[in-house]
Amino acid sequence: MEFRKDLFASERNEDLNEVGRPTQRQDALGHVTGRSRFYEDHAMPGMLHMKFARSPHHHARIRSMDTAAAARMPGVVRILTADDVPKRVHTLLILIGLGPDDEPPLAFDKVRYRGEPVAAVIAESEPAASAACAAIRIDYEPLPAVFDVEEALASGAPLVNEYHGRNWYDYEGHDYQKIRFGDVEAGFRAADHVIEERYQMTPIEHAPTETGGCIAAPDTAGRYVCYTNTQALFFSLETASRILKMPSNRLHFVGGTVGGGFGGKVDSVHEPLALLGAMLTQRPVRSAYTRAEEMQVSSPRGAERIYIKDGVMNDGRIVARYARIYCDAGAYSRLSPYGAVKAAAHMPGPYYIPNVWVDARCVYTNRTPSSAMRGFGVTGADFALEVQMDKLARLVGADPMEFRIQNAYRDGDMKAHRRVTKNAALIECVQAAARLADWPIGERFQAMSSMRDGGGERARIPATPPPEAPARRVPAAAPEAAQAPLATMPPPAAETRSAATPPPRTPLAGAGRRMSSLLGTRRR
């Protein structure tokens, strides 16, 4: 590995003891000898196995469920339904002080995605549990489903999740996360070229080699132990504590070995129900995804649809950027509203652009709930941004590397979300990448530096049209396939709401706080 200590030498101490030196991982010996204990290595005598009866429909009302025949099958010890779950509706977002509760650990009334768990069978063996799941009779009334983020926002779209009352997440009274910086309309008018492009991501499964799961068991003194491969031990502990309405000091979570996570093991779907099973049977209970379940129902990286409209000058300067982002949460929030915030905050990219307008909406559809995955929100935004940068460079006849250097943030620049740029390094990164790739760049660009020519005029917060800008201010020219820009989009008509009445929205402890500050996205 090459260390470029010539870069930013004045900003760094040279008394580092670890950087640049090999350090043995503390778990390496356990890994190479096979002694590292993953959750499943804590199998216990008398352990039961939990499997789920899952919805075959993308969207359906549950008319009735009959578990009697399944309960009589050989090996079946107990069947759990929503009525057994102390807190029937929950949200992972409560971990960061946000609501509303929108997801039942076991579905009742309705199912909102294919594969949603409706009942859990606890049996002496995995095959016995699976066989009993197949024998649970559930009478569904299929409902129209929606799979496209823009169709979900159109009036008349099926209402996916009653707990939100509409098909998007409400950000403290706003339909979307927004960034307003300068005057994009004026920027487009002044630009030599204006282009708008559409980018569509697909959901991506983490596919860890170890599928998600846990083993829960009664411990002494009324406590319960849970061996789990969660990536977020204390998140999962608190989630279980809330769903079970049990103080967390009665739950002992043991984790630390995760056979690949990548964000796919933070949703805590196994722990609460396995613990509930252990409580109701007083025996150890194992819940584990098969590979097929891991692919079908574990939450993937959410798909984003991103429109970017840019104004660029012939000399290569980007003068205006307008972006609309639709993050597909699937049927439930999980952590997607957070991803949408990150997408919005990231959207101007690592580039200085004096006029920026971003709308990011978190949309509910009847797809598998999406959640965390390595930089979720940011990764999709980056894909769109960097493809867009190549297109812009081609448009003005610039070299793509030089074009990025030219537009990069420099120290002292004001970012669109009103943070001053510090420790910028994109220019140096691109210069180094060009050198390693034998990609010739002009001397002018070789000489540029993140530490020079930033700030000053670029540190100014430009005049921004008032937030209640009239509709004509909204950049138009969205592609035909798209809806009108979000700011002008009417909410779906009231009659599209389902007859099922959601519980009233209760104010949350975190209400009034900005999500960006709660989630620390300002520290980028």
Add this chain to the structure above:
Amino acid sequence: MSHLTLRYRLNGNERADLVAGDETLLSLLRYRLDTTSVRQGCRQGTCGTCTVLVDGEPRLACITLAATCEGCAIETADSLPGSGGLHPLQQAFMDHFAAQCGFCTTGMLMAAKALLDVNPSPSREEVIDAIGGNICRCTGYEPIVEAVLAAATAARAGATPPAAHRHC
């Protein structure tokens, strides 16, 4: 009847276990004999995590019926350390950061051992082919390939491999 007595060697020890006709080798080793170094990844024969050696050949325990291993010698990662300590592959995997989450590691080690046992001087392409059926989602494979090549060098020299000078 669907049960039979299976006589085999597990890591050098003679064994006789009663197995059902439809019991997989993975089920026997991992879930009945507590050989937890044999891990279950997919149970579909696609990820290589449960790779063990049967008479020296790499095999996927999840899609091998135990009953078909009558008279065979089965090796798991537990057999790797010798009297002198870690197997060169184990040492090299540690030195080259070839194990991250550790879940694929034991299967990866057995796939690599199957190669080195018959080919002590493999080319890079042969190493890639040898671990081509083993999925690692963490490392990007490069450190694993480096580790296997280093282990081969070390094993030929009859010593433990030199520590990596490169830290990934």
Add this chain to the structure above:
Amino acid sequence: MAIALETCHALREAAALLGRAPAARFLGGGTLLVRALNEGEADFSTLVRCLDPSLAEIRASGPRIRIGAAVTMARILATRELDFLHSAARSVGGPAVRAQATLGGNLFAPPPYGDLCAALLALDARVSVQSGYSARDVSVEDFLRERGNGAGRTLVAGVELTRPRDSRAFRFLKVSKVRPKGVSMLTMAARLEESGGRLSGVRVVYANMAPAPARAAAVERALEGRRLDRTGIEAAAAVASEGFSPPTDSLASSWYRRAVAPVHLSRLLTGDSKRSA
């Protein structure tokens, strides 16, 4: 439900058992059947395996070659006389799968598997089938047709084929989106023997362009009697997808398969298969 495993020592015994037991399947390497067992998708209650040595035999000393159904991909790779089949055998899984997967099993493998089967079809192999106490030989095409008609209880004893005249006369190409090893998006195999500088008896086979490996008749017609030069290859590429309505699945869409078939066919015919594989 427990599945019974029956072990036979003679081919006829196994064939008879397969014919008799209502829900019996023949167990080769287990890569398909044990997987189905694990997934709870077993449509059988008895597995029959057979230790008859003839099943594991390879007779490859002369031009006419016989390979037993229980011969694994690993053994094909270890047999120098079968070098023309090495690229196809190596394309099947990693070493562990190759140590288990058998020639016989590959003939029954549903898409996207069955790469060796495509090679055998291109080589005009004959399949020896044992039904009860009677044995017969059928072409791979007929075998696949019978397989499609649900003759799952057939016992394959082995295949017979003629060695290609030279190493350039047989080409194999597996296109996967995963490196170094992934399932096939598209597999192509071709026998391209020449007589007086012109192609004769051309056989070109695609897998995963249809429900089972199938000959590309239009391509064969375009090549027959021509030279394997640029003009000939262009003529073949022009009709590469003719007669096929490939499936849309998680690996590729029907449109994509049709669109890339000419590209990969050209690479197969020019011998530039490294760029695809």
